Amino acid sequence: MTSDIDRLLNLASEQLPDTLARLKDFIAFESISTDPSHKADMQACCEWLVREFEALGMEASVRQTTGHPIVIAHDRTAAADAPHILYYGHYDVQPPAPLEEWRTPPFTMVIEDGPHGKRIVARGTSDDKGNMMTWVEALRIWKAEHGSLPARVSIIVEGEEEILSPSLLGFLKENREELSADACMISDTLSLAPDHPALTISMRGLLHAEITVTGPSCDLHSGSYGGVVVNPIHVLSRMIAGLHDADGRVTIPGFYDDVEEPPAEVLKFFDELNFDLDGFLGSVGLRGEHGEANRSAEERMWTRPCCDINGIWGGFIGEGRKTVIPSTAHAKLSCRLVPGQTADKVIAGIREYFAAATPADVEVKIDYFGGTPAVRVPHDDRYVMAARRALKRVFARDAGLKGGGGTLPLISDFKAELGLDCILMGFGMPDDLVHAPNEKFDLVCLEAGIHSHLVFLDELVSLR
Ligand SMILES: [Zn+2]
Known part of the structure; x- marks a missing residue:
């Protein structure tokens, strides 16, 4: 590393107490997006962020949306031909409940000892x-030392990530010009270990539907009708049982037609992670593998689609007994999607599957609640490569390239509306208790994260 970047990294480490003081102020806002009683906290948190970005010499403002406000900032100190990076973060957090399980008050940041050294405990750390x-x-340290940044920087901090970003797409549409950039940088994902960084290079998409099976026009006495009428719960159970074949493949018509296989190189990256499947299953009390035959666990989690029933109900489920043949039966269904698949085509297949499995005297209704496509980040994109080089310089080892089995609608929003690929360079640990009581962030992760972003800026200098 150049001596100049070494100096900045040292400064970052020396200034950690100031960083923690600022983080403590940020944490103190009870910015719980799902709870309408915290509307004023959301606004106050935005105003605090604006002051922080203004203190960095940026133009910053709070923008109202149909939901919670968004903070936008721009730094205009870089050369006009410098790369333009849009940094994304979210200031909203999950509710702290159940409160009695917190060792310390959730919105008061405390520093504790933990297995990876000091850790920062509070909701949102x-x-x-x-x-x-x-x-x-x-950005603060680089700018304070150099007076300008090596990249054009725009910032978007939303307050609805934890409720699936309902206002973001509309906001991006309305402000497309202002937010255009070369790449989007996000630190909201996990590393592999405190000394093993990672970039997430794909996320699965998602669709939701609800199935209602209706038979007789009212609940029936099973003594009077049992044996001669159709039972909607039996019908629904057969339909659900048929959703997968003996090889664990989903039987919805056309389900795999458009599935793209990831490049061989990506599968090699996943392989290099030496994923501990036994530990992963063991941590939730399981031993055996399930799912599509002849696929690795990494493939099944990250590059293959799946279909799950999330809930099933109907008939009498109260205490005691009631001999009834129910009129209706219900199930909630979701599918995780992968690149190539579209939610519209998959839901059409779902409708076709249930229609074909519907016997006489039964009606099946499918309510579709919408879908989000999967996203793949090109691992050899020039900005992703800059992030990979930066992580290697800081950690002295290659970053693991992993997939994400979950869904972040904002990533497909950035791609669809702004054409931006998102660099998912996060520094959380798998044991951070995200969304749970006693959420923490290890101090070593905070420090290594700041170092990584400083070296990323250093990499951008040569990308002009
Ligand atoms: Zn998050």
């Missing part, structure tokens, strides 16, 4: 306030 501070502090 890992997801996403602490993680977000890694790039905020890197």
Whole structure:
């Protein structure tokens, strides 16, 4: 590393107490997006962020949306031909409940000893306030030392990530010009270990539907009708049982037609992670593998689609007994989607599957609640490569490239509306208790995150 970047990394480490003081203020806002009683906290948190970005010499403002406000900032100190990076973070957090399980008050940041050294405990330390501070502090330190940044920087911090970003797409549409950039940088994902960084290079999509099976026009006495009428719960159970074949493949018509296989190189990256499947299953009390035959666990989690029943109900489920043949039966269904698949085509297949499995005297209704496509981030994109080089310089080892089995609608929104690929360079640990009581962020992760973002800026210098 150049001596100049070494100096900045040392500064970042020396200034950690100041960083923690700022993080403590950020944490103190009870910015719980799902709870309408915290509307004023959301606004106050935005105003605090604006002051922080203004203190960095940026133009910053709070923008109202149909939901919670969004904070936008721009730094205009870089050359006009410098790369343009849009940094994304979210200031909203999950509710702290159940409160009695917290060792300390959830919105008062405390530093404790933990297995990876000091750890920062409070709601939002890992997801996403602490993680977000890694790039905020890197920008602060670089700018304070050099007076300007090596990249054109825009910032978007939303307050609805934890409720699936309902206002984001509309906001991006309305402000497309202002938010255009070359790449989007997000620190809201996990590393592999404190000394093993990772970039997430794919996320699965998602669709939701509800199935209602109706038979007789009212609940029937099973003594009078049992044996001669159709039972909607039996019908629904057969339909659900038929959703997978003996090889664990989903039987919805056309389900796999458009599934894209990832490049061989990506499968090699996943293989190199030496994923501990036994430990992964053991941590939730399981031993055996399930799912599509002849696929690795990494493939089944990250690059293959799946279909799950999330809930099933109908008939009498109260205490005691009641001999009834129910009129209706219900199930909630979701599918995780992968690149190539579209939610519209998959839901059409779902309708076809249930229609074909519907016997006489039964009606099946499918309510479709919408879908989000999967996203794949090109691992050899020039900005992703810059992030990979930066992580290697800081950690002295290659970043693991992993997939994500879950869904972040904002990533497909950035791609669809702004054409941006998102660099998912997060510094959380798998044991951060994100969304749970006693959420934490390890101090080593905060420090390594700031260092990584400083070196990423250093990499951008040569990308002009
Ligand atoms: Zn988050």
